[in-house]
Structures are given as structure tokens and as C-alpha cells.
Amino acid sequence: MKSPDHIRRGRAWALILTGAILYAPANLVPVMTMTIPGHHDKLTVWGGVVELYEVGLWPASVVVFLASICVPLFKLISIGLLLIMDGSPHYCLERTKVFRVIETIGTWSMVDIFLLSVLVAVGQMKLLASIEAQPGAIFFAGVLMCTIFATHNYDVRMIWRNSTR
Secondary structure, eight states, rough: OOOOOHHHHHHHHHHHHHHHHHHHHHSSOOOOOEEEETEEEEOOOOHHHHHHTTTOHHHHHHHIIIIIIHHHHHHHHHHHHHHTTTOOSSHHHHHHHHHHHHHHHHTTHHHHHHHHHHHHHHHTTTSSSSEEEOHHHHHHHHHHHHHHHHHHHHOHHHHHHEEEE
């Protein structure tokens, strides 16, 4: 019979690997189509960052870059490293701090999808622009959900079980 820790680790690994697989299409497939009179764009996450920068909204561009590209990648890599180091008595305090950062960031992970849904709702009014969600948004939401669930499946107490401290 497998221990609960073994099952939790297995689930966390499955979720991280799934999130890593979904990360590429989440960033390469368009997440939305924006239609402004005379202009029709299918935007990927990176395309949205570039578009915001080109129209002079560089602070928003930086926020979208960090929240939509860097944070999911950071979470995937960090949880993966925590899982790789599982059972090691080294760097327990540092790993706990990394886990707490991931857990804190995780509470804000879905803000991107929430903002996209607000944009789509406003875009349905078609006053100035029309905005439609595209399949990339589903991949992106999948990455976020995988990192959130992987974080919840990883038990921070596993860091300290084999510690000599």
C-alpha cells in the first residue's frame, strides 16, 4: 500500500508535467481576438505584451509579461525543483520559503483569466472594440490550474520529514 505522501507526490508530478506540456500552446496559440474598426488582431500572450508596449502602455506590458509568462514558468520550475529535492535534508528552510512564495502567488494566478473574461464581456458591447476569447485562453487556464492543484498536492511538511534539523 502506498503512503499518502507518495500519492501526493505522484499527483503533484503529474500536474506539473501536464502544466509544462500546456505551457507551450498557452503562449503560442492566440488567447484573444481584438477587433477595432479597421484592425483585426489575434493575440497570443506575447503578442499582447508587445501590443501594449507599442501603444505606449509599457507599465501594463511589464505587468502582463510578469504575470502571464514569468510567474507560471517560475511556479512550474519551482514546484518541480521542490519535488526533485523531496526527501533531501538540505536547504529545508529555503525550500519552505520558496513554497510559501508559490502558495502566495497562487492565490492571484487566475487574475489573468478573470481580466480576459471581463474584456470579452465588455467587448461584447462592441462600442469601441470587439474582443473574443480564443483556444489559447483554455491552455493558459490549464497551466494555471495545474500549478494551483500541484501546489495544493505538495505537502510542505514533506520538506522537513527527512531533515536532521
